[in-house]
Amino acid sequence: MDAATHTDERIIKSFEDLDCWKAGREVRLFVSRVVLPLLPKDERYRLGDQMLRAARSITANIAEGYGRFHYLDAAKFLSNARGSTWEVLDHLIAAQDEGFVSNDILVQGRLIIETAVKINNGYMNYLKRRSASTKE
Numbered sequence: 001m002d003a004a005t006h007t008d009e010r011i012i013k014s015f016e017d018l019d020c021w022k023a024g025r026e027v028r029l030f031v032s033r034v035v036l037p038l039l040p041k042d043e044r045y046r047l048g049d050q051m052l053r054a055a056r057s058i059t060a061n062i063a064e065g066y067g068r069f070h071y072l073d074a075a076k077f078l079s080n081a082r083g084s085t086w087e088v089l090d091h092l093i094a095a096q097d098e099g100f101v102s103n104d105i106l107v108q109g110r111l112i113i114e115t116a117v118k119i120n121n122g123y124m125n126y127l128k129r130r131s132a133s134t135k136e
Contacts, residue, residue, distance in 0.1 A: 020123045023116035024081060026056035027088055029053040030112050035092065039100050047100070051091035057084040058116070071131035076125045083115055091119035102118045 015021050031051050039048045040130040057080045065077025090112060 006049070014107060015063040018062060018066065018123065020078065020081070020116070020120040021059055021062045023112075023119040024062055024085065026112050027058055027116050028052075030109055031088060035095065035109065038105065039095065043095075043098075043100060043114070047091060047095060047098075051088055052107040054076060054084045054087040060087070062120075063081065070127075071127040071134070075124050075127045077130075078120055082120050082124075085113055085116050085120065091092070100123060 010017070010020060020092055032055070036044060036048045036052065060082065061081035062076045065074040065081070068074040068077065092101070092109045092113075095101045096103060
């Protein structure tokens with residue numbers, strides 16, 4: 001993959017231009033700006049730390065995958081990002097189960113997370129198609 005990858009008739013100059021990175025960033029910002037302030041102080045260093053690490057891992061894996069030269073190598077990092085995205089949802093469910101966040105926050109977070117996963121899956125499929133087309 002070169003520095004100016006084309007997707008959907010757009011030129012991608014940086015991982016920051018990728019819709020999947022932008023969606024992952026929304027998850028990370030939701031966690032840091034909405035969820036973490038709601039957690040009790042002692043949980044910010046337990047559940048909050050785990051949730052924030054998983055959220056940060058989403059965008060970090062997408063950025064690292066973008067830097068790879070082989071489509072399937074990049075897709076592997078996107079797979080890691082998808083796993084981290086679902087991990088954030090699990091932590092959010094735990095926060096709701098333990099009474100730290102409301103059901104409305106869980107619903108809002110679930111929507112952001114599911115959107116991020118769908119966009120990530122779309123980019124993974126694009127990379128796999130590109131990989132297959134270069135082998136023909």
